[in-house]
């Protein structure tokens with residue numbers, strides 16, 4: 027992206043505008059909480075997607091919202107770009123730092139500020155981990171519904187930025203459905219609240235628009251979350267099928283029966299093989315696919331729905347069906363599914379985790395085409411793990427990185443899968459976000475006017491594009507350029523021009 | 528607007544292929560008579576209308592069924608009403624995916640019938656005659672909001688026409704999708720001030736096999752509030768927890784809706800009765816006051832009788848009793864008659880002040896209620912407001928004496944958004960918070 031504002035010398039120590047910021051930032055957060063030592067900076071050079079790496083010029087670790095505001099003001103005054111980081115588990119390079127910028131890390135902002143069980147609300151700081159919210163409210167009979175698989179480590183601020191969902195979002199929804207207020211620091215350093223915690227705040231739904239904006243519209247400093255009553259009963263079923271298409275028939279049957287399970291997950295033979303090798307999950311031997319269906323709610327409903335789910339699975343040709351109610355038994359069923367990503371490491375030296383979405387009913391067809399794609403490439407295999415209820419695929423593209431060209435072949439297959447998703451009317455990302463990784467696919471999913479219009483929002487919040495620049499959109503828009511002539515979109519802006527500001 | 532001006536407008540707009548006619552008295556928007564009404568039948572015609580209007584610097588107000596078109600502040604200017612009620616096609620219904628894509632003019636009732644054939648529904652219980660575009664533009668919802676949220680929560684894709692006539696999409700037709708900014712959220716509740724909503728895609732839910740209502744009546748606000756909070760927090764998973772109080776100081780009725788399988792619902796209803804109180808009853812049909820904001824007219828539309836005032840009070844649920852008491856006290860002091868109802872379990876109540884009351888006193892009620900609930904001054908300095916008192920509709924004299932919006936958090940950012948989308952201030956100018 028153009029010429030950096032302050033280039034780093036070879037030893038990586040900050041220079042120019044960033045170096046000049048150090049005393050100011052130390053004044054705000056204390057010297058202990060400003061990192062400029064190149065070796066320490068390296069810790070922050072990537073998020074969960076290690077393919078993209080850039081060490082930041084500086085890292086700051088504020089503890090209070092006011093400190094974040096002061097840091098952002100200092101950056102804005104100096105014209106230095108800044109990027110927020112929570113726990114760094116993102117899988118699209120959203121928290122990838124700028125070598126000429128400041129990385130603002132929320133790991134010291136970890137307080138649960140208020141729990142109001144009567145209002146079914148809690149207020150937390152952005153660095154609080156997703157699971158810690160549920161833990162804090164469990165004594166009152168509640169949980170925090172969005173549950174990304176990374177919930178032990180990922181931060182609520184990161185969840186807001188990515189609009190994260192989890193296996194249970196089929197029934198319970200995403201982060202945006204469970205957040206009713208955000209205190210943010212705007213990109214010019216002002217503290218303000220979006221929403222008032224009720225869910226029906228007057229005026230534009232800036233809270234909804236901010237959620238999922240991947241850190242490009244400001245930095246979250248407090249989050250009001252909705253609390254959901256703990257379900258009275260949770261039942262997990264595991265059904266084994268000969269093929270994924272049989273499994274798909276069962277899913278259609280379940281949805282057709284008017285049931286919305288909390289989760290419906292599927293794994294294909296290769297994914298099962300990997301999980302078996304890693305955690306000995308003891309899934310039914312020889313299965314071509316397994317379906318994990320979880321039902322939660324009032325006991326009387328769960329019983330009735332479980333009977334219907336079992337029936338649909340049998341009709342679709344399920345071999346073995348297991349069922350579990352108590353947490354330990356349920357965890358055993360989930361173990362294979364939860365380990366799947368890491369487990370493929372057991373059967374392949376290297377792999378890429380893809381994240382794409384197709385309309386649920388297109389799943390079977392897409393799986394067939396994914397199989398064709400991988401069989402056409404020497405040395406590339408694809409293991410499929412997916413949220414079958416909502417068509418969110420997580421193909422794991424396996425390859426041997428010791429073989430020349432295998433990485434490229436895997437990249438090609440991985441990219442071609444996204445093309446299939448777009449062709450089927452789906453999306454290039456269901457939960458991992460666009461970040462830097464998928465910005466180049468945005469023009470395949472959206473037209474130039476669509477992208478231009480989205481950037482109206484960015485320009486309203488972040489007109490100088492100092493806040494997480496280079497993410498989500500392939501081509502930045504110059505915000506000063508108000509579309510005065512009201513016919514058609516303004517001319518595209520070439521990348522790089524942005525640095526003119 | 529001169530007559531020649533009106534003619535020139537009609538000619539320019541007719542060139543877009545949309546049906547254009549001169550405005551009639553029934554087309555008035557909040558007392559402002561537009562020059563003409565343009566009724567596009569297609570997305571392209573809608574885009575053409577907007578481009579032509581922008582070219583002539585004309586102010587546009589979008590209209591759905593027109594049910595509530597005059598609610599809120601009148602537009603500062605209105606040259607053209609863009610009537611979307613003719614764009615009433617269901618574009619794509621993928622029952623197996625639980626997704627439907629419709630044009631903005633489709634009516635909720637019309638859509639419900641089509642979806643019911645497949646045992647599905649859009650979990651938005653608004654009046655059957657209103658359009659999906661209007662429901663989204665207002666982000667308005669009925670009792671089901673407790674479980675299913677607002678239109679913004681069900682909307683997964685949107686096509687809009689910008690004030691400059693450009694067509695833009697966001698979201699898509701899959702439920703799980705985090706690619707790009709979610710402009711649907713921004714347009715939900717935009718009240719016609721950012722552009723035209725022309726197509727919407729929603730996630731659907733299965734129709735429940737059985738619905739049951741468990742109802743109880745209370746004398747005291749404290750007992751009613753406890754019942755509401757207990758029901759909303761219970762693992763019985765109610766789809767709605769509603770409340771009604773027909774007059775100040777009068778008895779309070781609380782009703783909860785349970786939906787699900789026949790065996791599941793009857794077991795839950797039994798337990799809900801225990802939770803609500805000794806004389807709680809289970810009914811298979813909704814009470815007559817269910818989901819009624821204002822008085823239902825024979826057509827099934829929610830029109831507040833002309834001259835009436837409808838106030839929406841939003842709060843953190845734990846504040847329910849203080850809010851009920853504040854309404855009582857303040858109504859008594861202002862000397863106005865008020866009936867209260869709404870989604871108490873979700874922290875939303877509507878206060879209806881019937882027509883024929885002194886507008887000055889109605890305004891006193893609104894201002895005093897803001898003061899009593901702590902929502903009089905904006906929490907500037909960055910505080911969390913925790914609620915609002917918004918006048919949805921009222922006679923002009925009331926609106927003049929009491930800002931219908933009240934304090935709005937982040938108004939500066941809202942202005943910036945408006946400026947980006949509508950730099951010429953041509954979309955429903957003046958109707959949004961702070962005169963946006």
Ligand SMILES: Cc1cc2nc3c(=O)[nH]c(=O)nc-3n(C[C@H](O)[C@H](O)[C@H](O)COP(=O)(O)OP(=O)(O)OC[C@H]3O[C@@H](n4cnc5c(N)ncnc54)[C@H](O)[C@@H]3O)c2cc1C
Nearest residue numbers: 112113114115116120174175181183184187191241246457
């Ligand atoms: C093993 C594994 C499993 C995963 N499973 C899931 C899953 O099931 N569902 C799912 O949705 N995701 C999943 N993810 C992805 C990731 O965990 C989520 O995107 C998560 O929300 C990121 O949180 P974080 O705190 O790690 O954010 P980071 O990676 O630190 O940052 C992510 C983005 O958020 C921005 N950001 C962070 N904090 C703030 C803030 N306070 N204000 C503004 N912007 C901020 C960053 O700038 C960046 O753009 C998984 C990741 C891993 C590694």
Ligand SMILES: Cc1cc2nc3c(=O)[nH]c(=O)nc-3n(C[C@H](O)[C@H](O)[C@H](O)COP(=O)(O)OP(=O)(O)OC[C@H]3O[C@@H](n4cnc5c(N)ncnc54)[C@H](O)[C@@H]3O)c2cc1C
Nearest residue numbers: 591592593594595596657658660661664665667669719724
């Ligand atoms: C239970 C219940 C609760 C309600 N709560 C609220 C509430 O909290 N707040 C509230 O405001 N209303 C509320 N209403 C009223 C509700 O908003 C209206 O009944 C409905 O939205 C009007 O739809 P319509 O098609 O008649 O739109 P209209 O009355 O024609 O228009 C309504 C508004 O939307 C705009 N608009 C209409 N169509 C479009 C479009 N396609 N693109 C862009 N803008 C458009 C109009 O300019 C106008 O501002 C409630 C109604 C019910 C039944």
